[in-house]
Amino acid sequence: MDVTRARAWETLTRYTQSEALRRHALAVEASVGGYARRFGEDEELWRVVALLHDFDYELHPTLDKHPQDGAPILREEGWPDEVVEAVLSHAEHLAMPRDTQLKKTLFACDELSGFVHACGLVRPDGIATLEPKSVRKKLKQPSFAAGVHRDEVYSGAEELGIDLDEHIANVIESMRPIASELGLRG
Ligand SMILES: [Fe+2]
Numbered sequence: 379m380d381v382t383r384a385r386a387w388e389t390l391t392r393y394t395q396s397e398a399l400r401r402h403a404l405a406v407e408a409s410v411g412g413y414a415r416r417f418g419e420d421e422e423l424w425r426v427v428a429l430l431h432d433f434d435y436e437l438h439p440t441l442d443k444h445p446q447d448g449a450p451i452l453r454e455e456g457w458p459d460e461v462v463e464a465v466l467s468h469a470e471h472l473a474m475p476r477d478t479q480l481k482k483t484l485f486a487c488d489e490l491s492g493f494v495h496a497c498g499l500v501r502p503d504g505i506a507t508l509e510p511k512s513v514r515k516k517l518k519q520p521s522f523a524a525g526v527h528r529d530e531v532y533s534g535a536e537e538l539g540i541d542l543d544e545h546i547a548n549v550i551e552s553m554r555p556i557a558s559e560l561g562l563r564g
Pocket residue numbers: 431432444445468469
C-alpha cells in the first residue's frame with residue numbers, strides 16, 4: 379500500500395470525529411513534519427506517523443487499550459510495521475525503545491504541541507507572537523493545561539538532543555502556518 383498523508387488522514391478521520399483530537403493530530407503532524415524537513419528525512423512518512431499516533435483514542439480512550447489495541451487495526455488496514463511501531467512507541471506505558479529519530483521526534487512533539495496550542499488559546503493573537511520564554515513560564519504553572527505531562531515535555535527534548543527553548547521555537551514555527559486550522563487567532 380502507498381504510505382501517503384492522504385490515506386493517513388482518511389484513516390484518522392474515519393475513527394476520530396472529535397475536532398479537538400483532529401486538531402491535536404494536525405498540530406503534531408506540523409511539528410513532526412517540520413523536523414523531517416530540518417533533518418532531511420522522509421517528510422511524508424513522518425507526517426503519516428504523526429497523524430496516526432492517536433487515531434484510536436476515541437475508540438480506546440484508556441491506557442489499557444490505547445494505543446496497543448489500535449495497532450492490529452492499523453496492520454489490518456495495511457500500514458507497514460515501520461508506521462505501526464513508531465505509533466506504538468509514543469506511549470510511555472508500553473516502555474518501547476525510542477530507537478529511531480522518528481520515534482524520538484514524535485515523542486518530543488506530542489505533549490509539547492498540545493501545550494503550545496493551549497498557550498495560543500489564551501492569547502489574543504494565538505501563537506503569532508508566542509515565544510519560548512512565555513511557554514517555559516507556563517510550563518512551571520501546574521494548573522495551566524494541567525493534563526499535559528511536563529516530565530514528558532522535558533524528557534522529550536532531552537532524548538531528541540535539542541535545547542528546550544530551541545525545541546519550543548521549532549514547534550511554534552511549524553504550527554504557525556496552520557494556526558487557523560487549529561482554531562487559533564492571528
Ligand atoms: Fe497517545
